[in-house]
Amino acid sequence: MQVVDFVSSINYTLIATQDISFMDLKFGSRFGILQTSATSQNLIRVLVEQLKYFGWRYISVVVDPNDLYSMSMLHYLNELTNSEKICFASVEELSDPHVNVTMMHLLENYKNGANVVVLLTSYESSANLMAYYQSTVKLGVLKSENLHFVAIRDQNLEMVHGFEEEYLGSIFIRESIGRMNHFDNHFLDLLANPKKEQLLYQFINQCGSNSAQCLRLINSFDRTVAANTMQAILAIVGGEC
Numbered sequence: 001m002q003v004v005d006f007v008s009s010i011n012y013t014l015i016a017t018q019d020i021s022f023m024d025l026k027f028g029s030r031f032g033i034l035q036t037s038a039t040s041q042n043l044i045r046v047l048v049e050q051l052k053y054f055g056w057r058y059i060s061v062v063v064d065p066n067d068l069y070s071m072s073m074l075h076y077l078n079e080l081t082n083s084e085k086i087c088f089a090s091v092e093e094l095s096d097p098h099v100n101v102t103m104m105h106l107l108e109n110y111k112n113g114a115n116v117v118v119l120l121t122s123y124e125s126s127a128n129l130m131a132y133y134q135s136t137v138k139l140g141v142l143k144s145e146n147l148h149f150v151a152i153r154d155q156n157l158e159m160v161h162g163f164e165e166e167y168l169g170s171i172f173i174r175e176s177i178g179r180m181n182h183f184d185n186h187f188l189d190l191l192a193n194p195k196k197e198q199l200l201y202q203f204i205n206q207c208g209s210n211s212a213q214c215l216r217l218i219n220s221f222d223r224t225v226a227a228n229t230m231q232a233i234l235a236i237v238g239g240e241c
Contacts, residue, residue, distance in 0.1 A: 019037050019038065019039055019069070038175045040072060040073050040076060043152045043173055044077050044080060046173050047077070047152055048077070048084055048086065050171060050173065051084075051086055051116070051150075052084060056116040057086045058089060058113055058114045059089065060088070060089045060105075061074065061077065061090070061091045061117075062102065062117060062118070062119050062120065062129065063092070063093055063094065063121065064094060064121050064122055064125050065093040065094075065095065070121060070122070070153075073120045073152070073153075077118070089109035089112060090109055090114075094121055094125050094128075094129060099128055099129060099132045100132060103129070103132050103133060107136070107141065110146060110147060116147075116149075116150065117147055117148070117149050117150070118152075119150065119152070119153070120152065122153060123159055126151060126153075126159060127159060127163075130166055130167075133147070133163075133166055134163060134166050137165075144165045144168060145168055149167060150172075150173065151171070151172050151173070152172075152173040152174075
């Protein structure tokens with residue numbers, strides 16, 4: 001927030017490649033603040049439409065209580081579900097020391113008919129919850145297909161890794177990513193010949209014996225953020241700012 005205020009105060013245009021719509025800001029070219037990513041409000045609208053389509057009208061919601069983005073999404077979700085006859089079994093505030101308590105509540109909700117869990121949590125929080133859920137399944141408390149998760153944050157599908165069975169029947173809501181063929185081809189060429197780009201070459205050299213792992217890390221970068229960044233650059237080059 002302080003960075004945004006500072007950039008605006010010196011008459012520079014700020015182009016956000018990730019959602020900052022939850023901040024109390026005035027958007028538009030006249031205010032010097034633009035955004036190339038989908039807003040949290042739009043993602044929540046899609047979420048509600050999916051819940052209605054599948055007839056999921058009794059759900060559990062998990063949030064990060066100390067995360068402004070997570071809590072703002074809960075606010076939008078509350079607003080939209082009020083008129084759509086979608087009810088919350090509970091809203092669970094997830095924290096590391098009490099993951100077991102959250103899971104216990106989700107299991108109670110499941111027994112009462114709420115087998116859908118909406119995750120408004122961050123990547124790390126979601127992974128912690130899923131690890132505990134996985135151990136619960138292994139203990140035979142319930143089956144992995146008993147709960148359906150709807151995740152609308154952290155578009156990188158790497159979060160599924162290690163929890164493939166637990167996420168069966170779940171939905172991931174993410175931005176649509178357009179094709180950038182020229183950029184994709186250039187990027188693949190750099191990965192094959194990293195010496196062509198000095199910064200990339202230095203990065204891989206710093207990895208030493210783990211250079212293959214570095215390349216996997218680069219390949220796992222969120223394509224949505226990459227696409228939004230390219231759009232921001234093109235907007236600047238095209239004089240739209």
